[in-house]
Amino acid sequence: MNIYDIAEQCGVSIATVSRVLNNSPNVRAQTRERILAVMQEKGYTPNACARGLGLGSMRQVGVLCTHIEDAFQATAVAYIEERLRTQEMNAILRCTGSTAQGKQEALRYILQQQVDALLVLDDAYPQQDLSQIEAIAARMPVILLNSHLEIPGVYSITCDEQTAVAELMGHLFRRQRRDVLFLYHTNNYSCREKINGYHRAYAAAGLQSDDKRILQVNRDLDDINACIKQLLVKQVHFDAVIASDDLLALGAQKALLRIGLNMPIVGFNNSALARCATPELTSVDTHLQTLCATAMDTLDKVLAGETAPTHTQIPCQLMERDSFRIN
Amino acid sequence: MNIYDIAEQCGVSIATVSRVLNNSPNVRAQTRERILAVMQEKGYTPNACARGLGLGSMRQVGVLCTHIEDAFQATAVAYIEERLRTQEMNAILRCTGSTAQGKQEALRYILQQQVDALLVLDDAYPQQDLSQIEAIAARMPVILLNSHLEIPGVYSITCDEQTAVAELMGHLFRRQRRDVLFLYHTNNYSCREKINGYHRAYAAAGLQSDDKRILQVNRDLDDINACIKQLLVKQVHFDAVIASDDLLALGAQKALLRIGLNMPIVGFNNSALARCATPELTSVDTHLQTLCATAMDTLDKVLAGETAPTHTQIPCQLMERDSFRIN
DNA sequence: CTGTTAGCGCGTTCAG
DNA sequence: CTGAACGCGCTAACAG
Numbered sequence: 137m138n139i140y141d142i143a144e145q146c147g148v149s150i151a152t153v154s155r156v157l158n159n160s161p162n163v164r165a166q167t168r169e170r171i172l173a174v175m176q177e178k179g180y181t182p183n184a185c186a187r188g189l190g191l192g193s194m195r196q197v198g199v200l201c202t203h204i205e206d207a208f209q210a211t212a213v214a215y216i217e218e219r220l221r222t223q224e225m226n227a228i229l230r231c232t233g234s235t236a237q238g239k240q241e242a243l244r245y246i247l248q249q250q251v252d253a254l255l256v257l258d259d260a261y262p263q264q265d266l267s268q269i270e271a272i273a274a275r276m277p278v279i280l281l282n283s284h285l286e287i288p289g290v291y292s293i294t295c296d297e298q299t300a301v302a303e304l305m306g307h308l309f310r311r312q313r314r315d316v317l318f319l320y321h322t323n324n325y326s327c328r329e330k331i332n333g334y335h336r337a338y339a340a341a342g343l344q345s346d347d348k349r350i351l352q353v354n355r356d357l358d359d360i361n362a363c364i365k366q367l368l369v370k371q372v373h374f375d376a377v378i379a380s381d382d383l384l385a386l387g388a389q390k391a392l393l394r395i396g397l398n399m400p401i402v403g404f405n406n407s408a409l410a411r412c413a414t415p416e417l418t419s420v421d422t423h424l425q426t427l428c429a430t431a432m433d434t435l436d437k438v439l440a441g442e443t444a445p446t447h448t449q450i451p452c453q454l455m456e457r458d459s460f461r462i463n
Numbered sequence: 464m465n466i467y468d469i470a471e472q473c474g475v476s477i478a479t480v481s482r483v484l485n486n487s488p489n490v491r492a493q494t495r496e497r498i499l500a501v502m503q504e505k506g507y508t509p510n511a512c513a514r515g516l517g518l519g520s521m522r523q524v525g526v527l528c529t530h531i532e533d534a535f536q537a538t539a540v541a542y543i544e545e546r547l548r549t550q551e552m553n554a555i556l557r558c559t560g561s562t563a564q565g566k567q568e569a570l571r572y573i574l575q576q577q578v579d580a581l582l583v584l585d586d587a588y589p590q591q592d593l594s595q596i597e598a599i600a601a602r603m604p605v606i607l608l609n610s611h612l613e614i615p616g617v618y619s620i621t622c623d624e625q626t627a628v629a630e631l632m633g634h635l636f637r638r639q640r641r642d643v644l645f646l647y648h649t650n651n652y653s654c655r656e657k658i659n660g661y662h663r664a665y666a667a668a669g670l671q672s673d674d675k676r677i678l679q680v681n682r683d684l685d686d687i688n689a690c691i692k693q694l695l696v697k698q699v700h701f702d703a704v705i706a707s708d709d710l711l712a713l714g715a716q717k718a719l720l721r722i723g724l725n726m727p728i729v730g731f732n733n734s735a736l737a738r739c740a741t742p743e744l745t746s747v748d749t750h751l752q753t754l755c756a757t758a759m760d761t762l763d764k765v766l767a768g769e770t771a772p773t774h775t776q777i778p779c780q781l782m783e784r785d786s787f788r789i790n
Numbered sequence: 791c792t793g794t795t796a797g798c799g800c801g802t803t804c805a806g
Numbered sequence: 807c808t809g810a811a812c813g814c815g816c817t818a819a820c821a822g
Contacts, residue, residue, distance in 0.1 A: 138799055149809045154801060162807060179598055184577045185521060186799030188512040189814045194576075196555070203541065210537035217531065217558050226576060228523070229556040231544050249521075249553060250511045271506055357738050386739050411684050412713050414741035465815055476793045481817060489791060513815030516798045794821080799814105806809080 137180050145174045157182055188250060196226045197435070198246035200239070201257040202322070204231050208381075208405050208424065209257050212281060215428035216255060223436070225252070234322055236265070243268050252276060253435055258324055259283035277438040279431050282422075283325035284447060291438065292447045293431045295422040297326055297404070300452035301333030301378060302340070304402055304420070307462050308376045309341050313400060317367070317374035318350045319360070319384045327380050330404075334378070348372055353384060360387030361394070368395070376400040376460075382409040385417050389459060400460035415458035422452050464507050472501045484509055515577060523553045524762075525573035527566070528584040529649070531558050535708075535732050535751065536584050539608060542755035543582060550763070552579070561649055563592070570595050579603060580762055585651055586610035604765040606758050609749075610652035611774060618765065619774045620758045622749040624653055624731070627779035628660030628705060629667070631729055631747070634789050635703045636668050640727060644694070644701035645677045646687070646711045654707050657731075661705070675699055680711060687714030688721070695722070703727040703787075709736040712744050716786060727787035742785035749779050 139157075143150045148167065155163045156171045163171075174180075188194035199216060201209045217227045230246055232238040239259075246254060253276050266287065272278060273289030284292040308316055318334050320327045331350060338345035349372065353363045367374070376399050377392075379385035385403030392399065403410055406421035430448050437444040456462060466484075470477045475494065482490045483498045490498075501507075515521035526543060528536045544554045557573055559565040566586075573581060580603050593614065599605060600616030611619040635643055645661050647654045658677060665672035676699065680690045694701070703726050704719075706712035712730030719726065730737055733748035757775050764771040783789060 140799080150800075151802080151809055152807085155808090158801080164807060167807085181575050183516070183799050184575050185512045185515040186814090187801075189510070189516050189799080189816090190801045192814080194512060196576075199556070204531070204544065205534070205538040205541040207532070207534055207537070210534070211532040213556070214530065214532040214558060217556055221557070224572075226572075227556050229526075229540070229544055229554045230548070231541060245551075245553075247508050248511050249523075383735070383739070390739075390741070408710070409736070409739060412710070412717075412736060412739055414717070467815080477816080478793060478795095478818090479791085482792090485817080491791060494791085510815050513798090514817075516800090516815080517817045519798075792822080794819105796817105796819085798817090801812105801814090803812085804810090806807105 137178055138183065142171065142174055142178065142180055145178070146171050192250075193252050194226075194250045195224060196228050196249065196251050197253040197255060198249065198251040199227045199229050199255045199257070200232055200242055200246065201229070202232055202234055202324075204229065207407050207409070212257055212424055212428055215425055216432065219428070219432040240265070240268060243272060247272060247275075253439065254278045255281065255431065255435070256283070257281050258322075258326065277435060279435055281427060281431050286446075290446070291431075291434050291444060293427055293434065294325070294329075294447070294449050295427060296449050296451050297420070297422065298329040298333035298336065300420045300422075300454070301330045302337040304378060304454070305334060305337030306341070308400060309337070309343070311400070313376040314343060315346075315349060315374045316376045316378055317388075318378050318380075319353055319363075319388060320351070320380035321353065321355050321384060322380075323352070330378075330380055349374055353387075355381070355383050357387045357390060360384060361391040364388060364391035365395075374399075376402075378402050380404050382407045382413075382417060382419055385410075385419070385459070386413045389413060389415075389417065402454075402460050406455045410455070410457065413459070418457045418460040419455050420452050421455050423450055426450055464505055465510065469498065469501055469505065469507055472505070473498050519577075520579050521553075521577045522551060523555050523576065523578050524580040524582060525576065525578040526554045526556050526582045526584070527559055527569055527573065528556070529559055529561055529651075531556065534734050534736070539584055539751055539755055542752055543759065546755070546759040567592070567595060570599060574599060574602075580766065581605045582608065582758065582762070583610070584608050585649075585653065604762060606762050606765075608754060608758050613773075617773070618758075618761050618771060620754055620761065621652070621656075621774070621776050622754055623776050623778050624747070624749065625656040625660035625663065627747045627749075627781070628657045629664040631705060631781070632661065632664030633668070635727060636664070636670070638727070640703040641670060642673075642676060642701045643703045643705055644715075645705050645707075646680055646690075646715060647678070647707035648680065648682050648711060649707075650679070657705075657707055676701055680714075682708070682710050684714045684717060687711060688718040691715060691718035692722075701726075703729075705729050707731050709734045709740075709744060709746055712737075712746070712786070713740045716740060716742075716744065729781075729787050733782045737782070737784065740786070745784045745787040746782050747779050748782050750777055753777055 139150045139153050143153045230242045232242045278290045280292040377388045382403035389401050403417045403419040406419040410417040410419040434444045466477045466480050470480045557569045559569045605617045607619040704715045709730035716728050730744045730746040733746040737744040737746040761771045
């Protein structure tokens with residue numbers, strides 16, 4: 137069932153059918169009706185490949201994330217997909233995992249799919265092998281969400297998490313909390329920025345930071361519990377916790393409460409988890425929705441041929457709850 | 464940069480380049496090397512549209528879900544995408560929301576994208592306008608995850624949640640809990656099956672069920688809290704809670720603990736939330752991973768032209784934790 | 791082992 | 807307002 141069949145059925149040429157398909161005004165109303173009726177009746181659907189081949193666009197964008205099962209990324213994808221839909225575009229989702237190899241494969245593969253643009257969530261890799269990204273950016277716009285690269289054709293949207301952590305630390309210092317434990321899971325841009333904020337705050341306060349209080353843990357409650365316990369066994373003192381993620385914060389809170397310890401705990405992303413915790417978790421809202429909206433605005437502009445800022449940064453916001461109050 | 468350019472550069476015909484592209488053995492090793500080198504050097508990428516047009520397949524499958532930000536669906540998508548990747552296929556993600564209109568649009572749109580198959584997660588709609596699904600199923604395999612339709616070309620994979628609820632109720636009855644509150648969020652197949660189990664258990668025990676203990680709530684802690692409170696105000700008695708979802712169970716638990724009530728609570732899906740709750744939630748594991756694996760096995764078979772069962776049902780498993788123990 | 795050629799289905803000039 | 811003809815990039819016979 138193709139455009140020829142429809143044309144034949146209607147006694148017109150494919151050009152006319154094509155015009156109807158593309159809402160061209162240059163078709164007599166009566167002809168249009170007839171053609172639409174036949175298309176409807178035959179259940180005709182235009183072939184996207186053929187159209188894509190001619191037009192050089194499948195109206196698809198690649199969406200790369202590391203782990204879609206992560207609530208934060210899933211929510212981002214939800215916002216992104218919603219926006220794409222309004223532009224009659226499709227999202228090709230690809231999860232890369234946290235290995236450089238996974239990402240390389242994903243990039244290579246996505247590239248073949250005649251994608252109009254590439255959205256990368258939470259890039260988890262150290263900034264090596266930029267050549268691949270460069271090559272892609274030369275062909276299509278690349279939007280980085282929660283990471284940052286200075287490459288032509290690459291647009292970065294980030295949240296100022298460095299400042300958020302630094303300010304948080306300031307509050308803790310003022311409360312005489314000097315030994316802040318920082319928990320993270322993946323060493324991505326976002327995490328590195330937080331750690332930068334951590335060190336910046338110590339430096340600003342004229343205090344000495346100690347890297348043994350910067351700890352990588354798995355996103356698993358049992359593992360977090362084990363880590364916290366081991367810290368105590370090793371007599372690593374800490375009197376507050378900042379976690380790169382609400383789940384880690386929740387795990388730490390559970391572990392500490394279990395052994396009767398009580399201290400300020402702050403998570404990140406202000407996810408549903410923060411409110412599910414007992415006591416409820418204070419969390420830094422990274423305004424994911426705004427982040428995604430900005431990313432999509434940028435994409436729209438770039439695709440429309442307009443210019444857009446290559447790096448947009450938005451501020452975070454502290455959501456105070458039971459696990460830590462500033463005042 | 465197309466296949467002609469490469470062919471010209473190498474002094475061969477496009478057929479030979481195409482053979483190299485498709486790993487045909489009928490190419491002299493030396494020629495192959497040369498062509499590969501040029502492709503590498505020029506950064507050539509075959510055009511998927513053109514290939515798709517000729518082959519009649521873009522190696523893409525449509526993945527429809529209602530809300531990707533939902534942890535359960537996101538996890539399912541993660542499993543699905545992973546499997547698709549091993550088959551060199553892409554996932555086109557589309558979120559429909561919970562309205563029939565959203566779904567219709569999604570189906571219509573996905574259909575245009577020359578998709579090889581359609582995977583539908585957690586179909587949220589009453590079984591009306593089957594004509595659209597029928598039309599699609601006539602063209603390509605349709606796999607339903609967590610829902611069930613008896614239509615040629617449609618394959619359903621479900622979990623026996625009806626039995627899970629019925630057995631759970633049996634345990635509660637034996638403990639003299641007669642008034643079980645059932646909370647749900649979306650009236651989808653999965654939910655209806657649970658409610659069937661609810662009624663089945665009452666019938667089996669020779670007891671009378673009361674629909675005022677079957678309550679729809681939003682997936683929002685405050686709303687759940689308000690609902691629970693209102694129930695008490697309205698003097699609707701209940702002495703146990705089963706929720707269609709861990710978040711609802713957690714919300715109910717929080718609400719009840721806040722007013723000092725203590726009763727068995729069971730959630731569904733055995734999500735990370737269950738363990739994040741305090742006390743930890745007992746939850747019914749619906750074996751999502753197995754569900755997805757089965758779905759993808761089915762898809763593989765159908766795409767390979769083999770026959771596959773039109774309805775596969777797998778059992779659930781109760782994960783006992785603090786909020787309810789059988790013994 | 792390699793080249794030639796005919797589609798795949800549609801958009802788009804350019805004539806009428 | 808409509809139609810004929812070409813091109814998009816690639817695959818798959820078929821012919822050497």
